[in-house]
Amino acid sequence: MNDHNNSIDLENAMSTTTMTMIQALRSAMDVMLERDDNVVVYGQDVGYFGGVFRCTEGLQTKYGKSRVFDAPISESGIVGTAVGMGAYGLRPVVEIQFADYFYPASDQIVSEMARLRYRSAGEFISPLTLRMPCGGGIYGGQTHSQSPEAMFTQVCGLRTVMPSNPYDAKGLLIASIECDDPVIFLEPKRLYNGPFDGHHDRPVTPWAKHPHSSVPDGYYTVPLDKAAITRPGNDVTVLTYGTTVYVSQVAAEETGVDAEVIDLRSLWPLDLETIVESVKKTGRCVVVHEATRTCGFGAELVSLVQEHCFHHLEAPIERVTGWDTPYPHAQEWAYFPGPSRVGAALKRVMEV
Numbered sequence: 372m373n374d375h376n377n378s379i380d381l382e383n384a385m386s387t388t389t390m391t392m393i394q395a396l397r398s399a400m401d402v403m404l405e406r407d408d409n410v411v412v413y414g415q416d417v418g419y420f421g422g423v424f425r426c427t428e429g430l431q432t433k434y435g436k437s438r439v440f441d442a443p444i445s446e447s448g449i450v451g452t453a454v455g456m457g458a459y460g461l462r463p464v465v466e467i468q469f470a471d472y473f474y475p476a477s478d479q480i481v482s483e484m485a486r487l488r489y490r491s492a493g494e495f496i497s498p499l500t501l502r503m504p505c506g507g508g509i510y511g512g513q514t515h516s517q518s519p520e521a522m523f524t525q526v527c528g529l530r531t532v533m534p535s536n537p538y539d540a541k542g543l544l545i546a547s548i549e550c551d552d553p554v555i556f557l558e559p560k561r562l563y564n565g566p567f568d569g570h571h572d573r574p575v576t577p578w579a580k581h582p583h584s585s586v587p588d589g590y591y592t593v594p595l596d597k598a599a600i601t602r603p604g605n606d607v608t609v610l611t612y613g614t615t616v617y618v619s620q621v622a623a624e625e626t627g628v629d630a631e632v633i634d635l636r637s638l639w640p641l642d643l644e645t646i647v648e649s650v651k652k653t654g655r656c657v658v659v660h661e662a663t664r665t666c667g668f669g670a671e672l673v674s675l676v677q678e679h680c681f682h683h684l685e686a687p688i689e690r691v692t693g694w695d696t697p698y699p700h701a702q703e704w705a706y707f708p709g710p711s712r713v714g715a716a717l718k719r720v721m722e723v
Contacts, residue, residue, distance in 0.1 A: 390586045391578045392563050395537035396426045396502075399544035400464060402590050404434050407462060410548060412439045414449060414466030414502075423468050424504060424563060446476035450501065454483045458495040462548055470505035470557060471517045484553045485528030497553040500544070505533075506614055506661050507707060508561035513697035518613075518662035523555045524639040524671070530595055531638040533557040535616040536566065536583035539636060542593030550595060559613040559661075569618035569709035598642035600649070604631035607655035607720055610646060610672050612638065615659045615691075615708060622713035628721055630657075638668060646672075647679045654685035655720045659713055664692040686723035689716040 390398065403410045412427060418441040421428030431439040442449045446467055453463040467473050473480065480501070487497045507516040523531045530552050534540040540558070547554035561567040565575035578584035602620050606629040609619045616634045623630035631649050635641065650656050656676050658669040669690045676688055691708045699706050 386588045387585045388588055389579050389584050390537045390541075391565075391584070392534070392537045392540045392558070393424060393426050395541040395586050396544055396558065397428065397430065398586065398588070399541040399548070400427065400430060401433070403462075403464070403545060403548045404430065404438060406590065407548075409460055410438070410462045410464060411456065412464045412466075413442050415442055415444060415468045417441060417466050422466060424560070426502075427466070446472050446474075447479050450476040450479040450484060453499045453501075454479060454487060454497055457497045457499045457553075458487065463499040464502065464548055465499060466502045468504070469511070469515050470503040470519050471514050473503060473519065480523075480529075481526050485526050488552075489528060496551045498551045500547045500550075500554045500556050502544075502556045502558060504560045504563075505557045506559045506561055507698055507703055508559075508567070508614075510700055510703060511698075512700035516698035516703075518557075518660070518693070520555075520557055520638055520662060521666060521668040521671075524668055529553055529555055530640065531555040531557065532595060532636060533559065533613045533638060534636065535559070535562060535613055535634050536581065537578055537586050538583040539593050539599070541586050542591050543595065543636065545590065546592040546595050549592070554595070557613070561614045566617045567614055568621040569615075569707065569713075570621070571704050571707075571709075593636070596637050596640045596642060598636055598645045599634045600631060600645070601634045602630065602632035604629040604653070606630060606653055607657060607717060608633060608646070608649040608653045609657045609659060609713075609717075610635065610669075610676075611659040612636065613661065615661055615713075618708065618710050619657075619659050619713055622710040622717060625710060626714040626717050628717040630717060641675075643675060643679070646676065650676055650680040651683045654683055656680075656684070657689045657691065657713070657716045657720060659691045659708055659716075661693050661708060663695050664690060665695050667692055686720040689720055691716045
């Protein structure tokens, strides 16, 4: 178990501010722009406009147009430029406006960004962070709602993380910027302003009412390879990340199942130790994510649990995911793995 307070820098431990995830991400970039002159932030509408979700609002005014600036509508050019910057000593923090837009940059991400260290025998590195809002939540349909994490986790040389709260968002982003490896930093849009629990027919609780919205004002990091147990339990282990962390917690409460919910945070490298320890304790496992089911990251999780915990399992592993279709506009809530579907899976594994 990783206590979210363990990584706070002690000099800032008593100075905190209540933040949304948007504010926490902005604070992380602010801290690193001030600490390291080699950090640059750019992307489409990132400079003057402050980003489509306002995550970089005010940073260009504070640090100038040479360090926070706009980029043309060319994802391949944006990432390729960042690879070159990183090779020559800068630490670019690049925003792809929506995760759905990464496809034109695929060659730069896989062939250059991920493999530069290997290809140069360590002479060059790619210390860049690629920020991408992902998942549904804005009725963006098939071109603004995808969750492509599995496309990155299988690329050797990339780290892939996805925060679920403001505290982790800031700490993980700072750690990503300081990391000498390229990091895919996925940001669930549904969580920007509150911990959405899947009940779309009621208001989302604001972050101000959640304990993980208390964010240190200065520098701190969250490890890039550690999961967090967000709800201890003994009956079943739920492996999840991003928005579905809160869906899983609510499903456990509504069904009365004593579920242990693990927020993976880092999808790769994966905190296998925490996963295995939990599954061996509970004997049951449910995997929950928003992405499509077939070949989704959940398939890898199921395989690893089966491989490492087979003799401890008391029931088949369940998966609750998005459907194998493009994200539908009119049927967004039918596609999204909400608390009723997660709750049904929890009940099924407990009936075996």
